[in-house]
Amino acid sequence: MATETSVDISDVALAAEARPLVDRLAADEVAGKLAAQDPTLWGDDARGEASIRLSWTTLHDSSRPLLAEIDALRAELRAEGLDRVVLAGMGGSSLAPEVITATAGVPLVVLDTTDPGQVADALSGDLRRTVVVVSSKSGTTVETDSHRRIFEKAFREHGIDPVSRIIVVTDPGSPMETAAHEAGYRKVFTADPHVGGRYSALTAFGLVPAGLAGADVAALLDDAAAVFDRLRADDESNPALRLAAALGAAHAKGAEKVVFADTGSGITGFGDWVEQLIAESTGKNGTGLLPVVVEGPDAAGFSDAGEDATTVAIGPAVSGARISTTGALGGMFLLWEFATALAGRLLGINPFDQPDVEAAKQAARALLDGPAGGPAATPALVDGSIEVHPSGDWLTAGVATVSEALRAFLATAPTGGYLAIQAYLDRLDDASTAVLRQELARRTGLQTTFGWGPRFLHSTGQYHKGGHQNGIFLQITGAPGEDLEVPDRPYTLAGLQRAQALGDGQVLADRNRPVLRLHLTDRAAGLVELVKAVQALHPDHAQEDEA
Template identity: 75%
Template sequence: MTDISVTLVHSGLAAEAAPLVDKLVADQFASKLTAQDATLWGPAAEPEASIRLSWTTLHETSRPLLAEIDALRAELHGEGVDRVVLAGMGGSSLAPEVICATAGVPLVVLDTTDPAQVADALAGDLERTVLVVSSKSGGTVETDSHRRVFEKAFQANGIDPARRIVVVTDPGSPLAKASAEAGYRKVFLADPHVGGRYSALTAFGLVPSGLAGADIATLLDDAASAAPALSADSADNPALVLAAAFSAAHARGAEKVVIADAGSGIKGFADWAEQLIAESTGKEGTGLLPVAVEGIDAPGFADAREDATPVSIGGAAGAAAVAVAGSLGGQFLLWEYATAAAGRLLGINPFDQPDVEAAKKAARALLDAPADETTAAPAISDGPIDVYASGLTGEAAGWADKLFAPETETVGAALKALIDAAPEHGYLSIQAYLDRNDDASIAVLRKEIARRTGLQTTFGWGPRFLHSTGQYHKGGHQNGVFLQITGYSPEDLEVPDRPYTLGVLQKAQALGDGQVLAEHGRPVLRLHLTDRAEGLVHLVKAVQDSL
């Protein structure tokens, strides 16, 4: 018997969603999805869908991994190795992070190129450390950089890297081959017919979580318990209800999915759901933009019902609240089914990510041949913050005129100009290319700006968000404005056998994504903190004084 449930809190949304649920039931969507029918999203999506649907049965097919993970954990503990560092991006890090945080077990997650944050991870007890390298191909530049940095650090401390590196990858991938040649401790091969954002219950989610000490057997049990209800062609199927609510709200102009936790005990779930929803639906000029907020009393969240909301969904522009309850394993499967169903209702392919690669290409181009912008003078210097503006041509032309007026050359004026450029029902995306640990206070900007402007406001750590909401920013509704925050790194880290440092890579990722957004006609404001501590204080004060 499953404990998952979806409640449409207000009757108006329920009435609009009901015919959509009936259509999904009549189409036998749920049972066909469980049977991995690749035709559900139309002929154009079929080639991709045909190799991306094995996640519907992972609660069964992932069982053999449990004994392997337990055995490796026992071996490592027998050698005094009990600190797990995970190098992975997107789905390779987000699911393990929420699993371990919810279970209350430590896991060091490296999904950053910030030199200080990586240095913090290196400063831990390497004698007790195992590095889990998670990548479907091994070509992810961040993860490859982490592997190189840790391999060198192990060697420098007299530790055999091969004994301390565990790999999760797809069968036949370049990383699988390289790992075999390097003799790494263990290589776990994940199901290749599962995309990254649907991989929570594959080896990508289970290996680092299990090695860290999370109860992954119960996680699979909970998903198995939810599976029958999610596979049923029934109007009571919670995944169909949730998908229909998304689609009905979207039809009335509410494309923002504002997610808040109200005491579920599931920690960080919104960050995982954010990638799933944004990357699956944000394409072809449509989609659903997840907005993760601090709680049901946060700005940007409306009509929540606290007594029924372990995870709630609310929003502006006519969207009513939805209450979602259930165990973590059940929630993983519920939201995956619901997102796939929402893709059908929205008429898009929920398994590709056509716009993610654009930012990667732009970053690589900057690494290979740095553009003028990497050394360009700022438009404004205001104390410890240098201000740069992009998106000055095309649809966004003229938004930053105020930046160049002498009487308004301040960070506050720049922020106001950016926010004023947001169209009706648009949104602001804050993207912090900083240290997620030491610079964590910057996240307060989301709440402050949303409260002061009424603008739907998202917050993402760079480059982590590039593997998540980055797809929506380029492929979804083109009504966003973008605030990038970068910072000076007094101590950089070399990437062994690569012609760049982590700091250079981090800057290239920020500039590359900003360039792609500007090419889409979107306004982009980059604030570079020449001193991180002073710059953060100055920035928060500018928000408070000017908005």
């Protein structure tokens, strides 16, 4: 893996269009001002939010004191035979630790799901060796609170005192910090409150779970420190200026999507982390950059990207990549954070708020608070093990199969639009579902994203409501093989998962976006039937329908 953090713009036309933007950013001294945490860079409307969201620029220094605390706690845990780390966290609280530990090759059980089967799998591990890191910036994240309650009960049932096995990471003054101290949990880490969740990779949220799992988190800070001087330099060689300018220039020409493929970076899962950073930072006010993470440089959507997309290689440059970025993980975190914040300036938006994220949470809460988690949904049709639930009136009479419903749904996509697949399933047992992204992208010609629910709600969910309003949304839900009670709460995990899917679908439909929910009454059989229905679509059916 390359250690020199660099950006290469291989597309000659894009490089030429980006050059004036690089010169302008350098002349305005925005890189130096960003490094110095100047909140005026995004205009008066953003100044209040930016003034409390910029401490991430110097985390390579300010996070150093954490290292000794993490090392001491890890040694203490290992001495007691506690070497299995489970992380309960969502969004910025889980994506960075997952990338860090996967890249380092150390085990970390990540719970960023409400699927009862996936949570049950985490519970089935050896609890005698297990510690749980409960990670939430606000301290009120419903998924994380549910995980904490479930593990507390499981520890007690196994004769283990939960307070000795729970470690908390949160913001100072949050409800979770207060509750954690009152409960007497083993350790409470507080993170810098002036860092937003998606910029928090090098705070306690990223470093504590990864460090306890065994990753060399000191090296991440070293990597970021090594590139910091280059990123704050107000000259044309600054890779963050070049990357931001390329993204801004491409967007100005109509490339509102950024397609990521790993080309041998040595970093595992970086696309999932950068997806949240870009989508939540830029997807608002009807504009933004939609990240599309694909399986590789030959995948549909990358190798055949149209003018509405910019292709980015995470790793060495390859044919088809207009931009490539390389570097060690800590440096890559900082590079993309700088570039995304500066791209926000070029797009004329505030990269630090997320005005549309709460809508889906409120809709889910309303369903949970209602009788039996909301009204029962009547399918428009049933085909084998799949129920078809469309929003709006786009599904015409006479449609009798899943494949026909998919054809009608896909025909609602506008020119230059995108398809978002949202799978509210078990990421471990139902991982084969992800093959649908490649299959649908190839058959439709649409840029196609894939997200596991509800984790994408803390990631691309902001863009879906606040970004370019040209998406169509395919939800996949499934009947759980088992369910789990959430102690002292009036809902189960399956009920919460259902409410999150229906709530988000309702919000999207209220914004006149087409939504198709396919509910698998038998998950195993339904997934096979769904893949067959997708494969039955003609590769060029969308163009034929328009013709």
